[in-house]
Amino acid sequence: xxxxxxxxxxxxxxxxxxxxxxxxxxxxxxxxxxxxxxxxxxxxxxxxxxxxxxxxxxxxxxxxxxxxxxxxxxxxxxxxxxxxxxxxxxxxxxxxxxxxxxxxxxxxxxxxxxxxxxxxxxxxxxxxxxxxxxxxxxxxxxxxxxxxxxxxxxxxxxxxxxxxxxxxxxxxxxxxxxxxxxxxxxxxxxxxxxxxxxxxxxxxxxxxxxxxxxxxxxxxxxxxxxxxxxxxxxxxxxxxxxxxxxxxxxxxxxxxxxxxxxxxxxxxxxxxxxxxxxxxxxxxxxxxxxxxxxxxxxxxxxxxxxxxxxxxxxxxxxxxxxxxxxxxxxxxxxxxxxxxxxxxxxxxxxxxxxxxxxxxxxxxxxxxxxxxxxxxxxxxxxxxxxxxxxxxxxxxxxxxxxxxxxxxxxxxxxxxxxxxxxxxxxxxxxxxxxxxxxxxxxxxxxxxxxxxxxxxxxxxxxxxxxxxxxxxxxxxxxxxxxxxxxxxxxxxx
Numbered sequence: 001x002x003x004x005x006x007x008x009x010x011x012x013x014x015x016x017x018x019x020x021x022x023x024x025x026x027x028x029x030x031x032x033x034x035x036x037x038x039x040x041x042x043x044x045x046x047x048x049x050x051x052x053x054x055x056x057x058x059x060x061x062x063x064x065x066x067x068x069x070x071x072x073x074x075x076x077x078x079x080x081x082x083x084x085x086x087x088x089x090x091x092x093x094x095x096x097x098x099x100x101x102x103x104x105x106x107x108x109x110x111x112x113x114x115x116x117x118x119x120x121x122x123x124x125x126x127x128x129x130x131x132x133x134x135x136x137x138x139x140x141x142x143x144x145x146x147x148x149x150x151x152x153x154x155x156x157x158x159x160x161x162x163x164x165x166x167x168x169x170x171x172x173x174x175x176x177x178x179x180x181x182x183x184x185x186x187x188x189x190x191x192x193x194x195x196x197x198x199x200x201x202x203x204x205x206x207x208x209x210x211x212x213x214x215x216x217x218x219x220x221x222x223x224x225x226x227x228x229x230x231x232x233x234x235x236x237x238x239x240x241x242x243x244x245x246x247x248x249x250x251x252x253x254x255x256x257x258x259x260x261x262x263x264x265x266x267x268x269x270x271x272x273x274x275x276x277x278x279x280x281x282x283x284x285x286x287x288x289x290x291x292x293x294x295x296x297x298x299x300x301x302x303x304x305x306x307x308x309x310x311x312x313x314x315x316x317x318x319x320x321x322x323x324x325x326x327x328x329x330x331x332x333x334x335x336x337x338x339x340x341x342x343x344x345x346x347x348x349x350x351x352x353x354x355x356x357x358x359x360x361x362x363x364x365x366x367x368x369x370x371x372x373x374x375x376x377x378x379x380x381x382x383x384x385x386x387x388x389x390x391x392x393x394x395x396x397x398x399x400x401x402x403x404x405x406x407x408x409x410x411x412x413x414x415x416x417x418x419x420x421x422x423x424x425x426x427x428x429x430x431x432x433x434x435x436x437x438x439x440x441x442x443x444x445x446x447x448x449x450x451x452x453x454x455x456x457x458x459x460x461x462x463x464x465x466x467x468x469x470x471x472x473x474x475x476x477x478x479x480x481x482x483x484x485x486x487x488x489x490x491x492x493x
Contacts, residue, residue, distance in 0.1 A: 004109065011112025014119075017171040024176055033177035033184065036169050040185055043165065044069035048158050050151040052135040058128075058308055058324045061338055062301040064193065064458025065294050067185035073162035075134075077189075078182050080121035080163050081170060082298040084114050089295070089386040110390070115167075122163035126156055128309050133324075134159075178472050183291075183465040190454045190462040194250070197243070197452020212243040212451060240340050240347065240449075249448035250459060256441065257463040260285055265426055269407040272414055279407060283426050286434045287393070290464040292383035293442050296376055297457050300336050307331035322355040332360065337372045338456070339449035373443050380439030384431050395423035 024032075048071055057063075057070040059079065068077025088110065091097045097113075099106040136151035144151075170181030177184075200211035209215045219225045219242065228234030239245045266280040304326065311321040319329020326332040341347040343365055352359040360368070388394045392401075399420035408414040409422050438460070445456025454462070 008109060008112070011109065011116060014112060014115050015168075016115065017168055017175055019175050029176065029178050033173055033179070036173050036177060036181060037184055037188060039169065040074070040188055043074045043162065044072050044189075046073040047071055048073060048075065048134070048155055050137050050140050050154050052137045055135045056133045056323050058133055058305060059301055060324055061304075061336060061455075062297060064190050064453075064455040065186055065297055065461055066301070067166075067182070067189045069189070073158060074166055075129075075159055076122065076125055076163040076166070078166060078170070078185060078294075079298065079301070080118050080125055081167060081182060082294055083121045083125070083302060084117035086295050086299055086302075086383075087117060088114050089383070089390055092386075092390065107392075118167050119164075122160055122167075125305075126159045126163070128305060129159075130156055131309070132312055133308075179465070179469050182294075183461075183469070186294075186458065187462050187465050187469075190458040193452035193454040193458070194450070194462075195452070197246075197450075197454070206241065212247060215242055236346075240344070243451065245340065246449040246451050249445055249456075250451045253441070253445045253450070253456070253459050254463050257290075257460060258467055260437070260441075261464065261467045265430065267422070267426065268410055269402065270410045272406050272408050281398070281402065283430050284434070285430060286438055286464065287427065287431050288384035288387045288435060289468065290438050290442075290461050292380055292387050292435060293376070293438060293457050293461060295383040295387075296379035296439070297336060299379065300334060300375065303334055304331060307334075320357070322357060325355065327352065327355060327357040328360070332364075333368050333371045334375075335368070335372075336455075336457075337369060337443070337446045339453065340447065341449075343369050343447060369447070372446070373440075376443050377436050377439035380435035380437075380442075381432050382435075384435030384438075385428070388427065388431055393427075395420050395427045398427065399423050 051071060055071065057075075059066055059068065059077075060070065063070065063077075066077035066079045066082075068075050068079065088097075092099050092110070099110055130152055134155060136148045136155060138148065141148050141151045166181075166185070170185075173179065173181035173184055196211070198211050198213055201209045201214045204210045204215075208218050219228070228238055261284065263285040264282040266282050269279045269281055271278070304324070307318045307326060307329075308321055308324055310316075310318060316329065319326045319331035321327065321331075326335050337343060341351055345359075345362055345365060348365055349359040392398075399416050399422075402408070402419050403414075403416045409419055412418045412422055442456050442460050445459055447456070450456060450459045
């Protein structure tokens, strides 16, 4: 008996959201999507009962694309789902696990394995945070007359429940709604940060409002604006602290992503049995979408988690930490760049002074930026290639879809092999170029910063996801009016 034959029945019995038995109407898909989005916002505002105010958020720098909320029931966000996806993609891509993802049986096995691994990662990502980072409240324990470990166990149960809810909410959106839950939660979290970054009236460390709009209103009405423009330090303050650079970066990323999403190669197709019936198969420049960037940043986050846990046990061979921030060693270089304060020497020195650690030298800051650039661009290429193969977007799977829909490439023999050979000319190359481009664009946004501190990765993901959500909405409406399109696009339920 093989290992797979033992696991397959187990995977098939894992709890899951039932697929609809017939096509879900467009208005019902919208309702399901809105309902899950509302539930997400509710859960993000449910605090963990029994958590001490002294707790540390290990993933604070990665909140924008982990779609979690610090100190809430969904503190893990989509972290376990993304981590499970990374592990399986590496195992399948490295041919350690032999699966043909164009085979429906192998696809089902892959999805079952991924769900099981998500359950495992929920536990594995919860436990380390309870060892000194998410702390139980001693006052509550004393009030209830129980030991601290009881409150800790209750925190563990709450966090696991939140992680499982996010997993099933993602399934509901994928099967009954529009797009994916992962994308929806990222958009919700980042949009909230951007809106807050624009209009937040609460005072910051400089005494002025945190939000860009009220901060500029205060600068103009107080008469301080002229004095700031007259000095070099004042101009730097306006660019960085007052949010001009972040606002320019946010607008630029929005325009660039919308434009790039429309750049595509259109492969001509003709129907094999209906003369004159023609179509086109679009291969976008960002063919694998920007979701591989989540995988890159999630990989960095998990590497940092290892470093934090080791440093917490007094093992500083990989670097020391101030809270969840690496301050030296290899972990400093492997950490993500999120804003100008991570690479402009003056701001880096100020930041490290507040942490109580010596600031890195200029060459070390440059090396940090170089390592992050390499991880984003190289990782973008690698994960983009893995992504198209595991999601059925590769040349082989695409050729099968085209052939089964009754279409062919004009001038080529009508067979899966010939269509695949033609697709190999474009899909892998465009995927590599698109992965490298999206990595470079993420680096650009991360270096300049974004409104609300959403981060370059978070902003990039949000703009691209919203654009594709718009396309999905138009596609769903079109397919409801013309059901024959569903067979070609592989949308049959």
